[in-house]
Amino acid sequence: MEFRIERSVLTEAVVWAARSLPARSPVPVLGGLLLDAREGRLRISGFDYETSAAIEVEAETPVAGRVLVLGRRLLDICKVLPDATVVCALEGARFTVEGGGTRFGLSTLPTQEYPTLPELPATHGTVDAAEFADAVARVVIAAGRDDALPVLTGIGLRLADDGTMTLAASDRYRYAVVKVGWKPEAPAAGDGTVDIVVPGRRLTEISRSLAKSGTVRIGLSDSRTPGPSGTSTGGLIAFEGTGMRTTLRLLEGRLPRYDKLFALDAPTIAVTPREALADAVRRVAVVAEPNSPVRLGFSARGTVLLQAGYEDDIASQQLTATLTGAEDLAVAFNPAYLLEALNSFDAPHIRFELLGPGQRALLSGVPDEKDTSGGGTTTGEDHRHLLMSVRQLS
Template identity: 25%
Template sequence: MKFQLSRRQLLEVLTPIQAIIPARTTLPILHNLKLTAEKGKLLFEATDLDVCLSRSVGATVRSEGSLLVPAKRLYDVVRELPDLEVKVEQTDLTLVVACERSVFKLPAINTEDYPKVPEPAEGDSVKKVRLGVSSLLRAVDKVSFAISTDENRPVLCGLLWQLSEDGMRLVATDGHRLALMWSGFGNSSVRESARGSRERISEKEEAGHYAGDEGVTQVIVPQKALHLLDLVLKPYSGGESEIEVDVFFGESRLGFDLSLPRAGESGNDESVYLSCGLISGVYPEYRSVLPKDNDRIVRVGKDDVARALRRVAIFSDPYSHLVKLSIEPERMSLSASSPQSGEAYDEIECEYVGDGFEIGYNAHYLLEIVKRIDDEEIKMELKSPVDAGIFVPHQQREHEELVYLLMPIRLG
């Protein structure tokens, strides 16, 4: 094996691989990545047996070959190199990495016992959907922050992904908050965007959508796979034209397959394939906790409430992070106090009609919701100091419904 590649390209490939390589494992071979040089391209493969990544890039290949090399050590070497061409050559079971006047020799092993990275599957048991990379990453970001870290409830440690003919829904909850995003595929049923999110949810429930009926796919995706998805696909998002990725929904695995032309000396396409195991179990029935009769409607500027929350939260209790909201017509006051920090009070304008009331929230949880709402105004649908509150954009995007639920903290 002998090839050369720019340090920038090599680092771009090796960085997300570090998120896969296990820190501790009973299979030492998993500390390696599989490196294969073929005509005009390089193939990098890594796995922890649950998450698998395969990535090919165009390169100047002088001779072909394949071997396993310590993933972290190779990454550490490349990260410290100057931004120049890197020359790599195999000598028996040694990988020689050279750049300018620096030379490094890494021990390598043969590839025979390395686990095979699953290929994209086709068949009756596999559903496939093509999504824009930017749209997919945006949807995951809007929801994944609410995933639980409580390993005693494994199904909540992943994101619920429901797929039907007219769209998809992503749901995450940790028991204190819930994030839900519905994204349509552009048909006529999606364009009726004036209705409320709870009305649409109820209507789909009555129609049998997202309840495990025929034609609907439902999977629970682990947090680690979502983090890796963001690392791998983010370089392909935000361009002038939307790059698309094929998503394969299997019975036990989820796959993401992306191919795109990458002009260069080799003229080869660049490809990425990410596969992950799914979390087994039944996701809780989240529809039942979405209130439909919250009649205290408050409209507030996103930037106003975000800035006030950040200021007041400095003085909140370090354990509960409690911030009290006092809401009256045209005025919302925010306050917090703790024996260690002192007291804070802030006041902003709002739109509200009705009797004044107080409600408490975890400031950090509320801020995470506020910063993920794109609209200039946030609509808060509240009921009482002990009932769940709903937070949505004042204006939903076309073909999209974004809903956040947050449980209040009981005020003393």
């Protein structure tokens, strides 16, 4: 086996495939990357039974063959290689990497013990790569980080035959939902809608890597079988674009339904400039103790007063705001949660639908200056973020 390839191309390909490598594994071969060179192409793949990743790039392949090497060691080597053409070859049981006068030798792993990558499921539809990556980034901030509740660490994907893809995530204290368009190719069974939960961290990495691919093809396996509680097990989702492909095993279970949570009864509406509010939250939170809230006091006089801290260490800032449905209203939020929510929007103004202290608050973007009155129809339906306000304000 021998191939020649530019260092930058090799590094990007190894980085992509290495995303599937487990942090730790009792099975040594699962820490490996499989390199297969033939017919002017180099294919690099990794698989840990939960996630697979494969990428094909152009390379000179004078001697066809394949080799399995430790993936993270190969990645470290690629990062320090001089920027030059790299020559890789299998010499007996050693894999050599040489470029710019630098030479490395790597031990190899037994390829016969490496598991076969799963086949790509049939394409279910396509989505714009950049829009998909943007939507994933907006909702993943609300995903849980407690592995004891795996379904809450995931991102829910609802794929409807009407061309709407809904992405959602919740850690029980907040709930983010974003809708984007997509093009279904294969009709779903039943009512034409597929509801699945995908590992959030993995999906974020994948969508970011595919963001410049133009179009991402999404495949779903039909191997899901009903579990004892009505959930699905054993299913795979695949993403493919520009020579890159990856599969993820779906998480069992479903996220809580958000439609009833987002339906607030006669809320008070407040609208304020988004960037100015985010800057103010960042400033006043400097004096806040860990887990202490930032207080937002909305006034019918057209202002919102932000306050944080207790006793001698306090901070405050006043901004413009409009209020509809109440004389005055004060609520408080975890400053980190509020700041992440505000930064997930692009709109110049943010709209709060408020029920009061200790209750739900729904945030959405207001795209135009003329819509900042807070009255009329609800705006920002394609991106909404629910936060729980803090009951104790002092």
